[in-house]
Amino acid sequence: TDADIAAGRRAYELDRAHVFHSWQAQGPFTPMTVLKAEGSLVWDGEGRRLIDLSCQLVNTNIGHQHPKVVAAIQEQAGKLCTIAPQHVNDARSEAARLIAGLVPGDLNHVFFTNGGADAVEHAIRMARLHTGRKKVFSAYRSYHGGTHLAVNVTGDPRRFANDDGDSGVVHFLPAYTYRSYFGATTQDEESERALRHLTDMIELEGAGNVAAVVLESIPGTAGIYLPPDGYMEGVRELTRRHGIMLIADEVMAGFGRTGKWFAVDHWDVIPDLLAFAKGVNSGYVPLGGVALSDAVFETFRDRPYPGGLTYSGHPLACAAAVATINAMRDESMVENAERLGREVIGPALRAMAGRHPSVGEVRGTGCFWAVELVRNRETREPLAAYGGSSPEMNQVVAALKSGGVLPFANFNRIHVVPALNIDDALLREGLAVLDSALDVADGFVEA
Ligand code: PLP
Numbered sequence: 001t002d003a004d005i006a007a008g009r010r011a012y013e014l015d016r017a018h019v020f021h022s023w024q025a026q027g028p029f030t031p032m033t034v035l036k037a038e039g040s041l042v043w044d045g046e047g048r049r050l051i052d053l054s055c056q057l058v059n060t061n062i063g064h065q066h067p068k069v070v071a072a073i074q075e076q077a078g079k080l081c082t083i084a085p086q087h088v089n090d091a092r093s094e095a096a097r098l099i100a101g102l103v104p105g106d107l108n109h110v111f112f113t114n115g116g117a118d119a120v121e122h123a124i125r126m127a128r129l130h131t132g133r134k135k136v137f138s139a140y141r142s143y144h145g146g147t148h149l150a151v152n153v154t155g156d157p158r159r160f161a162n163d164d165g166d167s168g169v170v171h172f173l174p175a176y177t178y179r180s181y182f183g184a185t186t187q188d189e190e191s192e193r194a195l196r197h198l199t200d201m202i203e204l205e206g207a208g209n210v211a212a213v214v215l216e217s218i219p220g221t222a223g224i225y226l227p228p229d230g231y232m233e234g235v236r237e238l239t240r241r242h243g244i245m246l247i248a249d250e251v252m253a254g255f256g257r258t259g260k261w262f263a264v265d266h267w268d269v270i271p272d273l274l275a276f277a278k279g280v281n282s283g284y285v286p287l288g289g290v291a292l293s294d295a296v297f298e299t300f301r302d303r304p305y306p307g308g309l310t311y312s313g314h315p316l317a318c319a320a321a322v323a324t325i326n327a328m329r330d331e332s333m334v335e336n337a338e339r340l341g342r343e344v345i346g347p348a349l350r351a352m353a354g355r356h357p358s359v360g361e362v363r364g365t366g367c368f369w370a371v372e373l374v375r376n377r378e379t380r381e382p383l384a385a386y387g388g389s390s391p392e393m394n395q396v397v398a399a400l401k402s403g404g405v406l407p408f409a410n411f412n413r414i415h416v417v418p419a420l421n422i423d424d425a426l427l428r429e430g431l432a433v434l435d436s437a438l439d440v441a442d443g444f445v446e447a
Helices: 002-018 067-079 090-102 116-131 148-153 157-162 187-205 231-241 294-299 315-330 333-355 391-402 424-442
Strands: 034-038 041-044 049-052 109-113 135-139 169-172 210-216 245-249 273-276 288-292 359-365 368-376 408-410 413-416
Touching: 002 034, 049 424, 067 315, 090 109, 090 288, 090 315, 109 116, 109 294, 116 135, 116 148, 116 210, 116 245, 116 273, 116 288, 116 294, 135 187, 148 157, 148 169, 169 187, 187 210, 187 231, 210 231, 231 245, 315 333, 333 359, 333 368, 333 424, 368 424, 391 408, 391 413, 391 424, 413 424
Parallel strands: 135 169, 135 210, 210 245, 245 273
Antiparallel strands: 034 041, 041 049, 109 288, 273 288, 359 368, 368 413, 408 413
């Protein structure tokens, strides 16, 4: 209504006057106002309908305003909004039971945090105390969070301004076949060479000094580049051999996103610690956590764990997690995500790759896909350089928005990351808009 639009404009003015935004130069920033969101639809400040193919920051895995989760939060709010972390709370106990039952192996214990970055930080703290070692290995082309240690673990330009020479983090080159750092031309070659590189780096840094290897099971923001066959198993074998903890960062890839409950479930790999957030409750209330193995747990049986948060296991967040996980199960959303990837998104994107010379590669699984845009298919020169945007990419994103799609874009990529329960027809409508937007990208391909 006109009143909603007027209220949105007022909110925009107040935002620009008083709200300080993440990652932005505050001056030129022109955020979008959202008046309303429901399922896989959002309405902008002028009341225009957009199909949400971003899931915001890839977190609303069950879509917006799922009625069962909204009701569970309301019910919990009526009962008990908050309680200190040292007390037992039924919502927290049940959330921990459900999560421990879903994660692989003997990751039977859950430490709750407020989000993903602190989950990664606590996983590292646990690994360091468990092993008595300091160094942490993580991949370039990764994202692990915005807090001090998490951003230093991150292998993305967002780290540069926050670099701390004393964080104990060593970065290694990832297995990324499309832009192989190892001159590989096949998946097998990439897997073997990337594993050799990591093996060498661990040896050269002193395996006995390495507490953990932190890896996104499938890297998300950095490009949804799936590890080649054998790579994750190889990393698991390598870390086990040296008594190094394997920390799987499942903050973005977890909770059904990839068509399995966790991305590590695609391989025969059980990490020592697993960090989660986002999809655990679709982000309706901030929540993250670490699932830890029995062995890591034993380190803290008789020795206090030196860490905590006022809101660890917050009842509203945990009630939302319980309702989210139950809704995902009752409505077979993980199976549906797998089907959407196999029957709808994958075929549609591959067809677009066939038609549009600007598409360098499409890749993904479940509801987790990336379209990599290039100026030249031979040289694979990206449509925006690593670490930045470009006027050309901005035009592609603008075409998506004006066509009625809310996209997730990073550097030269458009990610197709819809809710696991998006309606098939709506998804196809959104993919058709992407198809048209790629015509704009084709215009920048070198003749
Ligand atoms: N790890 C991964 C893989 C992520 O994608 C993110 C956020 O995008 C984080 C960690 C950080 O999570 P948060 O923003 O909740 O701190």
